Amino acid sequence: MGGVTDELGRVLVVTSGKGGVGKTTSTAALGAALAHDGQKVVVVDFDVGLRNLDLVMGAERRVVFDLINIINGVAKLSQALIRDKRLENLYLLPASQTRDKDALTENGVAKVIEELRTKFDWVICDSPAGIERGATLAMRYADAAVIVTNPEVSSVRDADRIIGLLDSKTVKAERGEHIDKHLLITRYDSSRAARGGMLSIDDVLEILSCPLLGIIPESKEVLLASNVGSPVTLNNAMSAPARAYFDAAHRLKGKDIPIVVPTGSRGFLKTLFGRKAA
Amino acid sequence: MSLFHFFRRGSAPIARERLKILLAHDRMEYSHPDLLGVLREEILAVIGRHVSFEPDNVRIRLGRCKSTSTLAVDIEIPNGCRQSDVIARPNRLTFDGLVNYMSTKNQWVI
Numbered sequence: 001m002g003g004v005t006d007e008l009g010r011v012l013v014v015t016s017g018k019g020g021v022g023k024t025t026s027t028a029a030l031g032a033a034l035a036h037d038g039q040k041v042v043v044v045d046f047d048v049g050l051r052n053l054d055l056v057m058g059a060e061r062r063v064v065f066d067l068i069n070i071i072n073g074v075a076k077l078s079q080a081l082i083r084d085k086r087l088e089n090l091y092l093l094p095a096s097q098t099r100d101k102d103a104l105t106e107n108g109v110a111k112v113i114e115e116l117r118t119k120f121d122w123v124i125c126d127s128p129a130g131i132e133r134g135a136t137l138a139m140r141y142a143d144a145a146v147i148v149t150n151p152e153v154s155s156v157r158d159a160d161r162i163i164g165l166l167d168s169k170t171v172k173a174e175r176g177e178h179i180d181k182h183l184l185i186t187r188y189d190s191s192r193a194a195r196g197g198m199l200s201i202d203d204v205l206e207i208l209s210c211p212l213l214g215i216i217p218e219s220k221e222v223l224l225a226s227n228v229g230s231p232v233t234l235n236n237a238m239s240a241p242a243r244a245y246f247d248a249a250h251r252l253k254g255k256d257i258p259i260v261v262p263t264g265s266r267g268f269l270k271t272l273f274g275r276k277a278a
Numbered sequence: 279m280s281l282f283h284f285f286r287r288g289s290a291p292i293a294r295e296r297l298k299i300l301l302a303h304d305r306m307e308y309s310h311p312d313l314l315g316v317l318r319e320e321i322l323a324v325i326g327r328h329v330s331f332e333p334d335n336v337r338i339r340l341g342r343c344k345s346t347s348t349l350a351v352d353i354e355i356p357n358g359c360r361q362s363d364v365i366a367r368p369n370r371l372t373f374d375g376l377v378n379y380m381s382t383k384n385q386w387v388i
Contacts, residue, residue: 207297
């Protein structure tokens with residue numbers, strides 16, 4: 001595999017509580033963006049029984065072994081890792097589709113994560129929805145978390161619950177250490193927010209009191225990318241969501257890039273009156 | 279200003295206020311899951327210093343309204359107590375939905 005650094009990699013969990021808000025899309029997009037910038041990245045699917053990260057990454061036909069196989073000692077890590085065909089620094093560790101989530105054990109996950117830490121700069125864990133075993137184990141060994149939420153009441157409520165779990169149930173929290181939390185707001189529709197039909201960025205930040213990592217605008221590019229099995233940051237790097245993910249990836253690396261609230265496409269009334277979005 | 283501004287209010291402010299109230303309750307419950315048990319123990323300890331009663335004859339309920347919660351304490355006092363010891367009606371304490379609770383105008387009814 002090569003490229004092993006002396007320093008241990010950073011473990012990042014992408015989580016949300018609620019399903020369908022964009023965890024898997026964001027895992028793939030951020031992983032590809034970091035790998036594109038020369039980082040050695042593995043994306044790990046924790047959604048045992050409902051794996052989808054392989055599909056979004058376009059590697060579904062190359063899965064041989066999975067996370068559960070490694071935990072059970074059936075396969076070695078190197079046998080299960082799938083190298084991305086587009087980026088040589090990007091790897092996928094798929095979840096099992098046939099087992100249930102009870103096959104994940106705390107000790108087993110700990111060993112796999114520790115091994116991945118020695119081989120990669122970034123270990124990005126794609127959490128399943130909910131707050132049960134798969135989700136708690138995905139966050140258990142994380143150094144940092146990306147909390148994905150839509151500007152919508154149920155996903156904001158669930159994000160608040162997840163933030164509470166990150167602060168109490170992770171190994172870092174139990175040691176009294178600080179876990180870095182980053183809020184990623186996805187499916188943001190600027191024209192609806194401007195009309196007061198959607199929670200604004202300020203509303204969400206005020207309610208959740210969590211530092212903002214980025215704002216991903218609602219875009220057909222996201223569905224398009226998943227249709228063809230490519231992270232949106234690779235499929236169309238110049239698209240609005242891809243650029244927002246690239247900026248978020250830079251912020252994860254500690255770069256100070258100002259966050260710009262997307263203004264999006266102009267609505268009918270705004271076009272009619274020739275106004276710029278607020 | 280254009281006509282556009284007249285349509286700006288929308289439903290987002292309602293969503294924001296509903297979430298704020300809901301999360302205040304949620305956070306309290308996560309951070310203090312056995313709140314009712316702790317309240318029960320401490321309230322009964324205080325009352326038990328002044329009035330004798332059977333711990334089995336005590337009911338404590340936490341109710342939730344739109345913007346406030348109520349804490350209802352219902353203590354059955356056995357006959358044979360002095361009249362002035364009898365608490366004749368359930369006494370209510372309001373619960374402000376966060377951490378603090380305080381007694382209201384409702385005083386012990388003697």
